[in-house]
Amino acid sequence: MHASLPSIIVIAAAAGLASCSHRATTSRQAAVRAAYDSFDLPARKASNPSKVTVRISLDKQLMYIAEGDRHQDILLAAPVCVGAPGSPTPRGTFRVRAKDKNHRANTHGWAWNPATGAYRRCYRATCPEGSRFTPTPMPYWIEFCSASYGMHTEYVHPRPKSHGCIRMHKNIAPKAFALVRVGTPVIIAGSQPWDATIGTAVPRPVDPSCLPDTPAKDCSPAIFSDHKPLAWHE
Template sequence: MNKPLRFAISVALGGAAILLSSCGNMSTGGSGTAFSFDPPAKTPSNPSAVKVHISTSAGKLYVTEGDEVLLATPVGVGTTATPTPKGNFKINSKTRHRRRQGNPGAGYPMTYWMSFYSPAYGMHWGFVKPYPSTHGCVRMPLNAARKVFDMTRVGTPVNVASTQPWDSTIGAKLPVLDDGPLPNPPDSYMNSAKVFEDQEKGKMWNFN
């Protein structure tokens, strides 16, 4: 094999190794911000049979009815220091347009709030990153959060575990979402009623 050909193959293999190693245990189905993600969702035929499953290691959430996955989405979960509680829970309250109550950040929108562990832990819209980054809550992309909110009800079971059965199949096909590079919207917008009006339309500020 001549030197130019060996060099080309070496570069190609090295590049492939970098791409594979950078994916970690997250999906490889493209990338982008959470505001560009709008997951397909199937309306449940029996709302009482709906369940939510969260995989903390993969950073994925699945809504199921029986053996069928109705919706799947990347999510943000708690860090090692502030983990998302694991176990079997139920959604115990829902608030469509909720704001953070305490400081820091009192008044910050936490739209499509669904608590499942205590009043302090829940699923809601929030900036999603491809690694554990929350204080224990489960942050969802905007369109996913709205759909999950509408598909569930108080009493819907929630299972939080290190892994879920769909991580290597459906979950592996989901995109990697990273809102980290996005700027913080101005407080004047985040504290206004318009943020909720926009989010109901699947948009926010100038992100989409």
């Protein structure tokens, strides 16, 4: 039985709407990607690295790296993404335990099936037989508290969303990584003294929530150089 003309028109219209919707989504994602990738903030080098401290405001999702307690001592003020309510970022005073520019997670990542070319998120312990496991990249890892917690490159959302780590924008992470060293104090609290002054003027990147996972990129070594060249503000 042949479909009636009205039915054909409805089907064609639906297909056209789906196609338009896909193009609109793709176009929006491209715009968000471009805006997110261009985000950057200035940072100054420390004159005395031994005096540098990192202070995290959990309530404001802000990171301050400073060389003292005064307004003019701030070297970098930037947005971060902290732990979600079910997996909060630990509070307290810690010290940087380790640094690793090319760090990858120990337990979770991607399973790649060579036969199908498909990727899927998984844990190392549950990687399907016949698949190749690649750990999740955590570029510019700055470890504090324990091996389970660190500051690293990952999408910075406008709401707490991490599993406890402190996520930094990919163009901010290289600067933070260069400013701290093993032993640098990391002070994490609900608020920080600069929240009501400097914190109110710190811009945030566009919300990257609509951007899809990119497993092939995550599994490539190129992920560790996916950022703007490191530059300092004089």
